[in-house]
Amino acid sequence: MELFGVPLQALLSQLLLGLVNGSFYAILSLGLAVIFGLLNVINFSHGALYMMGAFVTWMGLNYFGLNYWVMLIASPMVVGIFGILIERTMLHRLYKLDPLYGFLLTFGITLMVEGLFRSFYGVSGQPYPVPDALSGAFNLGFMILPKYRAWVVFASLAVCLATWFVIEKTKLGAYLRAGTENPKLVEAFGINVPMMVMLTYGFGVALAAFAGVLAAPVVQVSPLMGSNLIIVVFAVVVIGGMGSILGAIVTGLGLGVIEGFTRVFYPEASATVVFIIMAIVLAIRPAGLFGKEK
Amino acid sequence: MNMKAMRVAVSAVMACGVCSSAYAQMSGDVIKIGFITDMSGLYADIDGPGGAEAIKMAISDMGGAINGKKIQFISADHQNKADVAASKAREWFDREGIDMLIGGTNSAANLSMAKIAAAKKKPFIVIGAGTARLTNEECTPYTIHYAYDTVALARGTGSAVVKQGGKTWFFLTADYAFGASLEKDTADVVKASGGTVLGSVKHPLSASDFSSFLLQAQASKAQILGLANAGGDTINAIKAANEFGITKSMRLAGLLMFINDVHSLGLNLTQGMYLTDGWYWDQNDNTRKWAKRYFDKMKKMPSMLQAADYSATMQYLNAVKAVGSDDGDKVVAQMKKTKINDMFTSNGVIRPDGRMVYDMYLMEVKKPSESKYPWDYYKVVQTIPGDQAYTKKSESKCALWK
Numbered sequence: 001m002e003l004f005g006v007p008l009q010a011l012l013s014q015l016l017l018g019l020v021n022g023s024f025y026a027i028l029s030l031g032l033a034v035i036f037g038l039l040n041v042i043n044f045s046h047g048a049l050y051m052m053g054a055f056v057t058w059m060g061l062n063y064f065g066l067n068y069w070v071m072l073i074a075s076p077m078v079v080g081i082f083g084i085l086i087e088r089t090m091l092h093r094l095y096k097l098d099p100l101y102g103f104l105l106t107f108g109i110t111l112m113v114e115g116l117f118r119s120f121y122g123v124s125g126q127p128y129p130v131p132d133a134l135s136g137a138f139n140l141g142f143m144i145l146p147k148y149r150a151w152v153v154f155a156s157l158a159v160c161l162a163t164w165f166v167i168e169k170t171k172l173g174a175y176l177r178a179g180t181e182n183p184k185l186v187e188a189f190g191i192n193v194p195m196m197v198m199l200t201y202g203f204g205v206a207l208a209a210f211a212g213v214l215a216a217p218v219v220q221v222s223p224l225m226g227s228n229l230i231i232v233v234f235a236v237v238v239i240g241g242m243g244s245i246l247g248a249i250v251t252g253l254g255l256g257v258i259e260g261f262t263r264v265f266y267p268e269a270s271a272t273v274v275f276i277i278m279a280i281v282l283a284i285r286p287a288g289l290f291g292k293e294k
Numbered sequence: 295m296n297m298k299a300m301r302v303a304v305s306a307v308m309a310c311g312v313c314s315s316a317y318a319q320m321s322g323d324v325i326k327i328g329f330i331t332d333m334s335g336l337y338a339d340i341d342g343p344g345g346a347e348a349i350k351m352a353i354s355d356m357g358g359a360i361n362g363k364k365i366q367f368i369s370a371d372h373q374n375k376a377d378v379a380a381s382k383a384r385e386w387f388d389r390e391g392i393d394m395l396i397g398g399t400n401s402a403a404n405l406s407m408a409k410i411a412a413a414k415k416k417p418f419i420v421i422g423a424g425t426a427r428l429t430n431e432e433c434t435p436y437t438i439h440y441a442y443d444t445v446a447l448a449r450g451t452g453s454a455v456v457k458q459g460g461k462t463w464f465f466l467t468a469d470y471a472f473g474a475s476l477e478k479d480t481a482d483v484v485k486a487s488g489g490t491v492l493g494s495v496k497h498p499l500s501a502s503d504f505s506s507f508l509l510q511a512q513a514s515k516a517q518i519l520g521l522a523n524a525g526g527d528t529i530n531a532i533k534a535a536n537e538f539g540i541t542k543s544m545r546l547a548g549l550l551m552f553i554n555d556v557h558s559l560g561l562n563l564t565q566g567m568y569l570t571d572g573w574y575w576d577q578n579d580n581t582r583k584w585a586k587r588y589f590d591k592m593k594k595m596p597s598m599l600q601a602a603d604y605s606a607t608m609q610y611l612n613a614v615k616a617v618g619s620d621d622g623d624k625v626v627a628q629m630k631k632t633k634i635n636d637m638f639t640s641n642g643v644i645r646p647d648g649r650m651v652y653d654m655y656l657m658e659v660k661k662p663s664e665s666k667y668p669w670d671y672y673k674v675v676q677t678i679p680g681d682q683a684y685t686k687k688s689e690s691k692c693a694l695w696k
Binding site for chain 1: 334335336338339342469495496497498500501502503505506507509510513525526529530533534537538539554555557558559560563594
């Protein structure tokens with residue numbers, strides 16, 4: 001059976017691979033959306049923090065003998081604390097200014113973090129093995145799906161949905177959203193808003209690091225891995241609507257799939273298709289697919 | 295300005311021009327070498343800062359000066375953008391007064407720099423870039439192509455693998471000048487040796503994920519997957535090919551693999567791969583001696599490109615010394631008539647089209663059990679004589695070589 005001259009089996013396997021890549025987009029753009037939605041900060045250092053997540057995982061194994069599963073928790077925590085340090089020492093001074101300042105600061109941090117890792121580790125990167133429990137592959141008949149890739153989809157979807165649930169459906173999430181709408185009033189109810197904002201930034205950063213841990217066994221752990229991805233992730237956030245949590249998750253997965261299909265029908269365009277979609281969406285719905293006009 | 299003042303000014307300028315050429319043959323009173331390459335992107339490990347270090351080693355081995363004139367060195371990052379490379383080269387020729395330019399990685403960047411160097415009549419030594427167009431359709435009297443090119447890689451890996459029984463090929467190609475060139479040259483050799491090409495897929499430079507492309511390759515049922523890409527792209531493609539079990543049904547042929555790539559991936563993922571290289575640190579006492587000096591500085595073994603950066607700079611400086619001038623035409627003429635015998639090669643010759651011709655090697659990556667010490671990665675399977683590896687006179691479209 002064929003569709004547009006491509007066997008259905010090939011399309012199915014591309015759909016699955018698209019979901020795997022989409023999972024990375026979803027979890028990275030989710031972190032960006034949480035930070036932008038609640039702090040109004042355009043966190044350009046997201047790619048560098050994702051890279052740090054992968055490197056911390058690699059360091060855990062090579063310097064301290066800590067395995068993948070330990071680092072899956074430890075690495076986001078370490079990088080999250082690094083994020084909190086950035087927030088406390090620099091970023092919180094900029095909240096009252098135009099978002100552009102936060103963008104410039106985080107861009108500068110990106111250059112410094114990437115430069116440091118590049119000078120220590122070079123650009124070819126370090127190999128990270130797939131954990132034993134997830135090595136091997138499922139034979140689905142139409143394709144071989146490495147177990148690890150299936151795990152990536154599962155883990156990132158679980159984290160994305162949990163995040164969405166906490167922010168949109170719980171009391172804590174309600175405090176968070178209220179705190180960004182009207183910090184003075186929420187503070188009057190006895191809630192420590194600056195602390196909440198700090199933890200939110202730390203959490204958004206930890207999401208980036210979590211994606212980094214997931215990526216470590218898939219791609220070479222390299223200082224450039226973040227900058228190769230971050231522009232696409234920004235496009236995902238813009239298409240989904242800046243600050244929309246659900247929008248980031250759905251568009252992340254959707255664009256992964258569309259990109260996957262482009263790789264079959266017209267591979268040369270696979271690097272640009274996301275930006276073409278972005279241009280179209282911005283022309284028709286400037287606030288993004290899930291964003292609200294202000 | 296009145297006519298008299300004008301006349302004085304003009305004659306003063308002319309007199310100065312005469313006096314400087316009478317006393318010194320070195321323009322600007324220094325010998326200035328420029329180096330433009332990828333310093334920070336996906337090709338930075340195979341050339342980049344290590345290449346700059348190798349050039350500095352050559353300058354210091356020369357004593358830092360020739361006939362009392364200092365040798366200066368500047369380098370820049372073209373970020374894999376041809377327009378950045380071109381404008382930097384133009385700026386350096388016009389304002390910095392460089393006497394020779396070394397082009398690092400990236401074919402598109404080097405094709406654009408070659409045109410500018412030719413217009414400025416300055417020697418341009420290409421080391422990192424692969425496209426054979428530099429000394430074929432787009433040859434210039436000032437371009438010298440030193441380490442390798444896509445034709446040599448294709449004839450090395452392409453014909454040898456077909457002889458080993460790999461008759462059907464599929465290509466995974468980086469979507470820019472170098473990738474297209476490498477795919478075409480290899481496909482020609484495969485067909486000429488009796489093999490067939492079942493298809494190819496083009497991926498963007500620095501692609502983040504190769505699994506989609508690899509599944510298309512697997513669907514072709516070809517025996518050999520030719521990787522017509524380089525650097526980080528090759529590394530991630532090999533990693534994904536192992537993960538998706540593609541290495542079980544297809545054999546990989548790295549059309550441009552460097553020792554840094556093998557080092558970074560480890561022998562588990564790369565064992566048994568064939569690749570063509572022009573230089574290996576563990577070939578003989580000369581190469582080992584130089585590689586050790588380099589290793590002490592960079593803590594990594596040098597690639598073919600970094601060794602060639604040193605060798606080419608030495609050849610250039612020796613030519614400057616021999617003719618006593620840094621005049622572009624004289625130096626290129628001297629380089630083309632001098633045989634190259636150093637730590638890089640023996641009996642290397644720069645042909646009229648600018649191609650440096652020397653013997654290449656088909657290497658096989660060792661199994662982890664065969665590797666006895668750090669960086670012990672290759673066995674030489676076959677030596678490919680230079681005159682068979684590179685473009686032949688009958689195939690050349692270069693007007694300088696007729």
